[in-house]
Amino acid sequence: MKERGLRMKLxxxxxxxxxxxxxxxxxxxxxxxxxxxxxxxxxxxxxxVRMGTSDVNGDEQARTLAAxxxxxxxxxxxxxxxxxxxxxxxxxxxxxVRTDFWPVKPVPVEQREKYYEDRVLLxxxxxxxxxxxxxxxxxxxxxxxxxxxxxxTLKHLKDETIPTVFMxxxxxxxxxxxIARLKTEMxxxxxxxxxxxxxxxxxxxxxxxxxxxxxxxxxxxxxxTSTTSDHLPHVTDVEL
Numbered sequence: 650m651k652e653r654g655l656r657m658k659l660x661x662x663x664x665x666x667x668x669x670x671x672x673x674x675x676x677x678x679x680x681x682x683x684x685x686x687x688x689x690x691x692x693x694x695x696x697x698v699r700m701g702t703s704d705v706n707g708d709e710q711a712r713t714l715a716a717x718x719x720x721x722x723x724x725x726x727x728x729x730x731x732x733x734x735x736x737x738x739x740x741x742x743x744x745x746v747r748t749d750f751w752p753v754k755p756v757p758v759e760q761r762e763k764y765y766e767d768r769v770l771l772x773x774x775x776x777x778x779x780x781x782x783x784x785x786x787x788x789x790x791x792x793x794x795x796x797x798x799x800x801x802t803l804k805h806l807k808d809e810t811i812p813t814v815f816m817x818x819x820x821x822x823x824x825x826x827x828i829a830r831l832k833t834e835m836x837x838x839x840x841x842x843x844x845x846x847x848x849x850x851x852x853x854x855x856x857x858x859x860x861x862x863x864x865x866x867x868x869x870x871x872x873x874t875s876t877t878s879d880h881l882p883h884v885t886d887v888e889l
Contacts, residue, residue, distance in 0.1 A: 656888050657778065658868070662690035663785065663816035663859050664882035668699045668735075669710055672850040672876040678710055682717040684877045688884055692775060693720070693740040694785035696818045700724060701733030711738035725750035725771035727787070737785050737817070739773040747774040751805070753786075754797040763790040770801050781889070784815040795820065799827050806834050812863035812889055818880065820856050828858070835860035836867075838885040844872040846881045857883045865889055 664685065669678035685693065695714070699705045715722035721741045725748070726734035739745065753768040766789065773783045784805070788798045806813060815835060821828055823837075831837075838859045845852035852872070857880060859870070868886040875881065 658886065658888050659691045659777065660689060660884065660886050661692045661814055661816070661859060662688060662882050662884045663694040663696070663818075663857055665696040665787070665818040665857065665878060665880035666698065666710070667878040667880065668697050669705055669708070670878070672848065672879045676705060677877070678705070678708065678713060679717070681877045682714050684875050685714070686718060688873060688882070690884065691742045691777070692781070692783055692814065694783070694816045695738040695740065696785070696787040698724065698736055698738045699730070699733065700726070700736070702731040702735065703733070704731050707733070711740070715740050721745045723748040723771070723773050725769045727769040728767050736769055737771050737787055739771060739783050739785055741773065741775050741783070743775050743777040745773050746776050748772070751801060753794065753801055756791060756793045756797065760793040761791050762793070765789060765791050765794060768794060768798055770798070770805065772805065777889075779889075780811045782809050782811055782813040784813065785817045786819075787817050788819045788821065790820055795827055799830055803830065803834055806862065809862065812865065814859065814861060816859040816883070818857050822854055822856065831860060835862045836865075838867050838887070839870045839883065842870050844870075846872050846883055847879070849876045849879050849881050852881060857881070859883050859885045861885075861887065
């Protein structure tokens with residue numbers, strides 16, 4: 650973070666870390682951490698995070714990455730999984746002074762037209778010298794679930810009066826009508842820029858997003874190349 654007068658520059662990043670696995674499914678959380686370190690984000694959202702599950706040898710991935718990167722962290726569970734929890738996280742170079750999270754309304758079985766699991770919306774209040782509301786979610790593959798997720802996201806965003814970020818793997822391409830709904834309340838930081846985020850080894854679509862609301866000026870937005878996960882991260886540099 651760099652300050653200039655009363656304004657500051659921040660690097661914000663969202664990354665689906667594939668539960669610590671690379672593009673070919675090999676578990677290597679440390680490599681993900683080192684890749685994140687090269688990008689040096691001030692505020693970071695993580696999707697597909699395992700906390701104490703048996704398939705990652707009980708590792709609490711949000712805690713481990715925060716320790717590796719020297720960042721504060723918070724986690725929101727979406728589902729219990731393999732003896733632990735599976736969900737989403739926010740890491741920050743600045744103190745996280747409050748955490749809230751809300752489950753996305755479940756979808757009836759008959760409306761689950763694709764693979765389905767419960768989802769969650771996380772809000773972290775970050776003290777970056779001024780308060781910033783940082784939201785993240787990992788929307789699902791079922792359109793009915795995504796409708797509920799967008800409803801929940803917009804419900805909470807409408808009450809925000811401070812600078813706000815919303816980011817994550819939303820499993821929708823930019824022309825989806827639900828993305829248009831999100832844009833009624835926020836600005837897509839990649840607007841006017843062209844890059845893809847999935848899959849990491851052969852990017853074909855963009856499904857990862859970073860939205861802003863408030864006195865942000867976008868300086869740059871990009872998806873750096875790496876196969877440490879099956880997604881590419883979405884990185885945005887802003888002035889606040």
